Amino acid sequence: MNGELILFFVLAIVAISAALGMLFSRNAVYSALFLILNFATVAVFFLLLGAPFIAMAQVTVYAGAIMVLFLFVIMLLGAEQIQHQARRGWQRPLAMLLTLVLLAESAYLIFTRSDVLTVLQPAAADYGSPQSIGMLLFSEYLLPFEVTSILLLAAMVGAIVLVKEDKKSGGQK
């Protein structure tokens, strides 16, 4: 019981520090690596919450595929370091203020609606197992599942068409 709480707090500190590191790194490659660390800790949170299938999907799809794509594009463009230029001075304090307002709203919700936020009970043995997720996915959520495949195909075709060099007008840009 207590060990789980300690694990939660250590992981929460790692996740928040990784998010802060992503925000304030000068180099975009470091930002991407911090974000991978954050995704990995969130995957461990999924394991703690009894969602092993989602945790594995998180590691393979997010930390694996998506972030490798990010690193690829950052290095392809050579856009690691964008030089900072003069910007309007009021934007950064205003952004900080708005973020604090957002946090305060969430804190208000947490502290006033604590009656619905119960303590987690130990789950059933097969809760969140790949079998039960698969059964749900292919019975109740079959149509959204198939629509997702069409969405992924459209995104793939769209990405290829967007990046393709135009052969006829390629030279005279």
Next chain:
Amino acid sequence: MIPVSYYFALSAILFSLGALGVLIRRNAIIIFMSVELMLNAANLLFVAFARANDALSGQVFVFFVIAVAAAEVAVGLALIVVIFRNRQSIDIDEMSNLKG
């Protein structure tokens, strides 16, 4: 066991950091990564409440969110590559051609 409100607080902090990143950074790729951070915070809350209500549908929804995020990243990064090819920069302050 851990109360759900702890996960709620963690998710709120991560979401706010993502929103802050969208607001203060000028590099389009970093802004994109901040959006991923916000999606991830929402996923964490989905799984936590699915566990609290003993309903697996929340986990299925997170699965769909991950799939949509993958599609979004593919198209978004393609757009960034095309913009960089045309303007030699991905600073969002320079993408002001549509301004009236």
